[in-house]
Amino acid sequence: MIRVSNLSKYYGGKRALGPVSFEINDGETVGFLGLNGAGKTTALRILACDLRPSSGAIEIGGVDGITDPHEVKKRIGFLPENPPLYQDMTVLDYLGFAGELRGMSRAQVKRRLPDVLEITDLGDVSEDVIGTLSHGFRQRVGVAQAIIHQPKFLILDEPTRGLDPVQIVEMRNLIHDLKQNHTVLISSHILTEISQTCDRLLVLGKGKLLGSGSENELAASESEIRQITVTVRAPSGEDPRATIRKVLEAVSGVKSVADPYEQGGGLSYALSTTKDCRAEVSRAVVEAKLDLIQLAYSRSELENTFIRLVGGADASN
Amino acid sequence: MRAISIIYRRELGAYLRSPFAWVIAALCLLVDGILFQGYVMSGEQLSAIVLERFFYFSSGVSIGAGILLSFRLISEERQTHSLVLLNTSPVRDTEIVLGKFFAALTFLLVLLLLSFYMPLLIKVNGKITFMQVAVGYLGLWLIGAAALAIGLFASSLARNQLVAGVAALVMVILMVFLFPFAKKLDSPVREVLQEMDLWWIHFQTGFMRGVLNLKDVIYYVAVTYFFLLLAVKTLEAKRWQ
Numbered sequence: 214m215i216r217v218s219n220l221s222k223y224y225g226g227k228r229a230l231g232p233v234s235f236e237i238n239d240g241e242t243v244g245f246l247g248l249n250g251a252g253k254t255t256a257l258r259i260l261a262c263d264l265r266p267s268s269g270a271i272e273i274g275g276v277d278g279i280t281d282p283h284e285v286k287k288r289i290g291f292l293p294e295n296p297p298l299y300q301d302m303t304v305l306d307y308l309g310f311a312g313e314l315r316g317m318s319r320a321q322v323k324r325r326l327p328d329v330l331e332i333t334d335l336g337d338v339s340e341d342v343i344g345t346l347s348h349g350f351r352q353r354v355g356v357a358q359a360i361i362h363q364p365k366f367l368i369l370d371e372p373t374r375g376l377d378p379v380q381i382v383e384m385r386n387l388i389h390d391l392k393q394n395h396t397v398l399i400s401s402h403i404l405t406e407i408s409q410t411c412d413r414l415l416v417l418g419k420g421k422l423l424g425s426g427s428e429n430e431l432a433a434s435e436s437e438i439r440q441i442t443v444t445v446r447a448p449s450g451e452d453p454r455a456t457i458r459k460v461l462e463a464v465s466g467v468k469s470v471a472d473p474y475e476q477g478g479g480l481s482y483a484l485s486t487t488k489d490c491r492a493e494v495s496r497a498v499v500e501a502k503l504d505l506i507q508l509a510y511s512r513s514e515l516e517n518t519f520i521r522l523v524g525g526a527d528a529s530n
Numbered sequence: 531m532r533a534i535s536i537i538y539r540r541e542l543g544a545y546l547r548s549p550f551a552w553v554i555a556a557l558c559l560l561v562d563g564i565l566f567q568g569y570v571m572s573g574e575q576l577s578a579i580v581l582e583r584f585f586y587f588s589s590g591v592s593i594g595a596g597i598l599l600s601f602r603l604i605s606e607e608r609q610t611h612s613l614v615l616l617n618t619s620p621v622r623d624t625e626i627v628l629g630k631f632f633a634a635l636t637f638l639l640v641l642l643l644l645s646f647y648m649p650l651l652i653k654v655n656g657k658i659t660f661m662q663v664a665v666g667y668l669g670l671w672l673i674g675a676a677a678l679a680i681g682l683f684a685s686s687l688a689r690n691q692l693v694a695g696v697a698a699l700v701m702v703i704l705m706v707f708l709f710p711f712a713k714k715l716d717s718p719v720r721e722v723l724q725e726m727d728l729w730w731i732h733f734q735t736g737f738m739r740g741v742l743n744l745k746d747v748i749y750y751v752a753v754t755y756f757f758l759l760l761a762v763k764t765l766e767a768k769r770w771q
Contacts, residue, residue, distance in 0.1 A: 224771070261618045262617075262618060263614055263617045263618050263769070264769055265769045265770045283620050283622070284620070286618055286619060286620040287620045289618065291614070291618045293611065293614045295611040295614075296611070297611050297612045297613070297614040297615035297618075298610075298611075298612060299540070299544070299612050300610070301544055301547050301548065302540075302543075306543075310536065310540050311615060311619075313536045314533065314536055314537075314615065314616070314619040314620075314621055315619055315620065316620055358615065
């Protein structure tokens with residue numbers, strides 16, 4: 214378990230983080246979500262014992278991270294924003310070095326390497342010099358060094374940064390695999406990435422913890438208006454605008470219905486709602502004998518929540 | 531000890547793989563050779579004087595090599611972000627500094643030994659003892675070690691390699707010229723500063739002439755220890771910044 218209490222960090226007189234408190238249970242995959250400069254990297258560096266906090270307490274796997282960082286480091290695998298690679302070494306030599314640094318014997322490293330190369334799909338480039346690898350492979354080598362010693366806790370800072378779409382999908386799959394054996398903490402400012410990978414989110418803004426919970430919990434905690442776009446078509450061929458508006462306005466939770474616009478052979482309506490009422494909207498449309506062509510959030514729910522939370526942080530600072 | 535050995539092996543491997551390290555080695559040997567041919571072996575002299583001249587020039591080469599081999603050691607890792615691997619591994623800052631220092635010291639030793647043919651040439655044509663040569667080389671190694679430690683400290687201070695290199699050079703120059711500078715001062719400050727000088731007192735009057743003084747050995751070990759300690763403390767302090 215990771216337990217953080219009133220953690221804060223100042224660079225000179227400038228507060229970069231905190232005070233923040235949170236807990237991460239064993240086996241969880243938690244995402245740190247925040248804009249650039251929100252304090253994500255600072256928080257992760259402190260957890261990885263790369264940086265000392267100005268105040269607060271950290272307990273990782275039952276060990277105090279402030280008084281006994283040496284012991285905590287044995288339990289943690291850390292992939293920083295820029296993978297800590299030696300460009301002149303081959304992948305195998307580098308992973309061997311990283312493993313030995315983490316206290317493994319040469320025999321242990323030798324036994325572990327095939328698994329790590331398989332998990333990270335680095336087998337084909339294992340003899341290559343790191344400096345000659347593509348960005349995607351370097352990122353994988355970064356992950357490999359973080360898991361070589363089979364740490365209980367894995368901290369990944371922006372693991373998909375700079376990757377192309379294919380590499381992002383591959384990295385996401387890799388993180389899914391890692392979730393089976395590690396407690397994972399990931400930071401990102403990309404909403405879709407973090408929502409697809411994590412069980413729970415910690416939203417950071419201007420160094421403060423703005424929200425915590427699953428995507429649905431975060432969305433449910435918000436009472437503000439969501440947007441749903443529904444595209445419908447009347448089978449009769451008559452102008453159904455008045456009927457459709459009446460049907461949509463009658464749905465529980467719909468606060469207002471905007472003027473429609475034509476799209477895909479039907480009429481699209483933007484609905485402002487106070488709750489997630491996609492099911493009710495679709496039911497009402499079908500019961501009114503209208504064809505339902507499309508039903509979607511105009512923006513992702515998480516994105517709305519995120520913008521509201523971060524916007525709140527901006528306003529309070 | 532284990533972590534020192536792991537870091538030592540990596541760093542030594544990095545030196546052996548790096549063209550930069552071999553360019554430094556080649557440059558040092560070239561300068562040493564030119565000075566040897568142009569100044570050391572010129573004219574008819576007592577072979578002991580010739581050997582003194584050899585160590586006189588070689589001490590400058592050893593100091594220069596020490597700075598060049600060390601100024602990148604930490605600043606480069608900070609610049610390329612690889613220092614994070616060391617910082618987040620269960621390794622103490624002392625082990626990081628010592629691993630790097632001993633690797634550089636080994637490479638410096640190899641570099642110095644490659645110049646061994648020059649005193650051998652003197653021995654072929656004159657009368658010098660093996661002990662004179664051995665003491666001189668010990669002095670070259672110790673003064674080089676002190677320069678390495680100063681360079682390592684400068685490297686721990688700066689993120690930029692160029693800044694680290696210039697800072698190391700300035701520190702070494704200041705320490706070498708403490709002696710002539712101190713001449714202008716009154717006692718007892720003069721004596722204290724002169725004893726702290728990196729070259730004139732401890733190398734020129736001792737090792738260079740084949741005279742082994744324990745105080746000179748202790749001086750270089752102390753300077754090396756002091757700057758390595760500063761490098762360790764700087765690494766520790768950077769975590770708090």
